[in-house]
Every structure is written in C-alpha cells, then in structure tokens.
Amino acid sequence: MDAVSVTTPNKFHKDPTIEALQAGIHVLCEKPLAMNADEARSMCAAARDSGKILQVALQSRFGGSGRFMKEYIDAGNMGDIYFARAQALRRRGVPGWGVFIDKEKQGGGPLIDIGVHILDFTLFLMGYPKPVSASGKTWDMMGKNPELTNLFGDYDRSKFTVEDFAVGFIKFDNGAVVSLESSFMANMSERDIMKTQLFGTKAGASVKISGDDPIEIYTEENKQLFDMVPRNVPHVESQHTAEVVAFVDAILEGKESPVPGLNGLILNAIFDALYKSSETGNEEKVDVSF
Ligand SMILES: NC(=O)c1ccc[n+]([C@@H]2O[C@H](COP(=O)([O-])OP(=O)(O)OC[C@H]3O[C@@H](n4cnc5c(N)ncnc54)[C@H](O)[C@@H]3O)[C@@H](O)[C@H]2O)c1
Numbered sequence: 001m002d003a004v005s006v007t008t009p010n011k012f013h014k015d016p017t018i019e020a021l022q023a024g025i026h027v028l029c030e031k032p033l034a035m036n037a038d039e040a041r042s043m044c045a046a047a048r049d050s051g052k053i054l055q056v057a058l059q060s061r062f063g064g065s066g067r068f069m070k071e072y073i074d075a076g077n078m079g080d081i082y083f084a085r086a087q088a089l090r091r092r093g094v095p096g097w098g099v100f101i102d103k104e105k106q107g108g109g110p111l112i113d114i115g116v117h118i119l120d121f122t123l124f125l126m127g128y129p130k131p132v133s134a135s136g137k138t139w140d141m142m143g144k145n146p147e148l149t150n151l152f153g154d155y156d157r158s159k160f161t162v163e164d165f166a167v168g169f170i171k172f173d174n175g176a177v178v179s180l181e182s183s184f185m186a187n188m189s190e191r192d193i194m195k196t197q198l199f200g201t202k203a204g205a206s207v208k209i210s211g212d213d214p215i216e217i218y219t220e221e222n223k224q225l226f227d228m229v230p231r232n233v234p235h236v237e238s239q240h241t242a243e244v245v246a247f248v249d250a251i252l253e254g255k256e257s258p259v260p261g262l263n264g265l266i267l268n269a270i271f272d273a274l275y276k277s278s279e280t281g282n283e284e285k286v287d288v289s290f
Helices: 014-022 037-050 064-074 115-125 239-253 261-280
Strands: 003-006 026-030 054-057 081-090 131-139 165-172 177-183 192-200 203-208 215-221 224-228
Touching (some): 003 014, 014 026, 014 037, 026 239, 037 054, 037 261, 054 261, 064 115, 064 203, 064 215, 081 115, 115 177, 115 261, 131 261, 165 261
Parallel strands (some): 003 026, 026 054
Antiparallel strands (some): 081 192, 131 165, 203 215
16 A cells, blocks of 8 residues: 545544554545644654655645646735735535534634635745744634524534634734634625635735636736736646645655645644634744644
8 A cells, every 4th residue: 555545534634644654655634634733743743754745635726726826926926925814704604414513523613624725725825934823713602503594414503512703813934914714604795705815015816716717916007006817727627636646646756745744734733823812812822843
C-alpha cells in the first residue's frame, strides 16, 4: 500500500493518519486536519519524521477561481493585500447527517467545518502569512432552537453542542488582517455565501470558490474606477478529483504536497485561538510551531 485517504469524522483523523505515516504510507486527510492544533502538531511531526506526504483535503484552491486568482495576485496585479473578509455562511444549513453537531467528535461547528475552506482559500491567495493572534466570538442560540427549520436534513436540537455562528479577527506577522464569518444558521438574504473579498493596494477582488463568473476585480486607471469580470476562468469539473490528482502526482514525482499538513495546523491553531477568545473575551496568541 502506498497511500491512504482518511475520511472519518474529525475526532478520528489523528490516529489513523499517524499510524499510516509511521508505516511508511502517504496520507490524504480530510479537512479540518484535526480537532485542535495539538493533534495537528503530532500529525505534522509524524509526516516530518517519516518523510511521507501528509496532504490536507482542502480542495477549493484547485478550482478555476483559485487557480486564476493565485496567478493574478502572484504577478503583482493586486499590490499588497492587507485585509480580507472571508465568509462561509449558510442561512439554514446544519448538516443533518453524521456527527457535525457533536463538539466532542468534531471539535466545533461551522468555523471548523466550512470556515476552514474559505479561510484556507483566503490564506492561499494571500501567500499563507504566519498568524500571530486572533480574537473571536461564537453563538449557539439558533442551532439549539427546535422552532427553527433546517434545509440540510433534520437533526435533534437537544444534541446540538457546537456553535451555529462564529466570527473572528485574525492578525498576521506581515501586518495583514483577515476577518472571518461562518455559520450553519443565520438570518440573512442569501441561502449560502462562500466567498472572500481581498483588499490590495493596487486592486480589490471578490472571489467565490465556485460557480459562474466567480470573480470581480476593482481597480483604478487614469483616475477612473473600473470593475472587471474575467470571462474565461478555467473550468474545473471536480475540485476533489483535482486534489487527488495533485496528491498522486506529488507522490509519483517526489514533490512537496501542494496542500501540506502545516496549512492544516495553521488553520487549527487559528480556530483554537478563536474558540478560546470567545470564552476568555481576550485576544489570544496563535502558535503554529511543531
Ligand atoms: N473536503 C470536503 O469538502 C469535505 C466534504 C464532506 C466531508 N468532509 C470531511 O470528511 C469527514 C467525514 O465527513 P462525512 O460527511 O463523510 O461524514 P459521515 O458521517 O457521512 O461519514 C463518516 C464515516 O466514517 C465512519 N467512521 C466513524 N468513526 C469511525 C472510526 N472510528 N473508524 C472508522 N470509520 C469510522 C462512519 O461509519 C462513516 O462511514 C469529516 O472530517 C468532514 O469534515 C470533507
């Protein structure tokens, strides 16, 4: 056996991942990498010690909008990106299957489940700056309320132990800031939002991770303000297939994974700080060492 894919609930990502790596087997592990940063640290250390690939299944960067925007940004077209607003919001979208409402098996709610995708996408486009501190707040009033409907299957309101809405304010060592909003339930006009807004010194952009015309770019030329819509963004049939192909290519060609375990650790460390900040009311440090 050369490789495995770990697709169990979050609580059961760490042990099979470490056992596989220690047996000399490459791992593609589902997102979030782990329940928390300490687990993610031990998984990253196991990958480092084994010399095998640990890839996190964060597929949104393999879509057409991610591919185009990464090239566009890396070519300098947006200048310095100093702020981003990342949103993974559902109006009535609590997963009605699996263990997504069980904090003990998932580690958290929308923040760790879907916030992970939009925060990864945002940090990927920003060049994955190193986070230093974060403050946040979570709520759970709507998810527990049996009076409210849900459009993503049914679930037992009395067993809802995760947050239904989370916000965060994350600071990076290059001076950049990301604000993050994530919900399973929220009273808003859209049914769901999965997009990031990037603010750069040369241009700004609104970028969805999929869909038709997923990108708008805002800039200025000759004292005129322009809104641009790229019309031939690459079409990617399946982001999931693309991430698996990238994983296999990295193994076959002895390359670094395009989504290394460290990216998963950074995301887990940010979530730890946001959950802790919600309890303490303070800004918390983010530790990504391993
Ligand atoms: N990348 C993505 O976009 C994406 C999408 C959906 C789910 N996921 C991730 O995949 C994971 C699973 O989500 P899901 O929706 O498939 O959940 P699920 O509940 O539908 O499936 C989980 C499976 O794991 C099995 N399982 C549970 N505990 C186990 C254990 N200890 N050992 C072996 N098998 C065990 C269950 O029987 C079930 O078949 C989660 O981490 C989730 O975040 C990622």
